Amino acid sequence: MKATKLRALAATSPERTDGWQDTPTMAASGVPGFQVYEWNGLFAPAGTPADVLERLETETRAIVAGADIRKRFADLGVQAVGSSSREFADFLKAKSARWATLIRTVGIKAD
Known part of the structure; x- marks a missing residue:
């Protein structure tokens, strides 16, 4: 724009x-x-070893915190968050609850 x-x-x-x-x-x-x-997140298959998940989180957070990525994201109008796995899980729960309430309230049904 x-x-x-x-x-x-x-x-x-x-x-x-x-x-x-x-x-x-x-x-x-x-x-x-x-x-x-809009938001994006990384997911791993159930049963992924904890050490692999920890490394993925650590490396991803370091990349997202980098000045080059932050500037590129900002130029695109994207806010880089780089949350922890726990914070992301809490975010997903909150979003799911919000949309579930809306879906029930307005009576949206899947075709």
């Missing part, structure tokens, strides 16, 4: 994103509680 004639009206994440500080959040734009954003 920075290289075109498009203009971001609001970010749907809870906070403004690095590199996009001029773009307000939906809450700041008058829609409190609106948080729908």
Whole structure:
């Protein structure tokens, strides 16, 4: 968007994103509680040895913390988090609960 004639009206994440500080959040734009954003995470098969999981987490967190990756992500409007496995598990539980409530409330059914 920075290289075109498009203009971001609001970010749907809870906070403004690095590199996009001029773009307000939906809450700041008058829609409190609106948080729908894309996220990515790494998953491993059940039964993966703990030492492999620990190394994967350590290496991934180091990469995500690097200045080059943080700048590249910021240029794309992506907020690099680099959470721990426990933090990511908690995040997934919270997201699952939020979407499950919405699905039940509005009566969404799978076809």
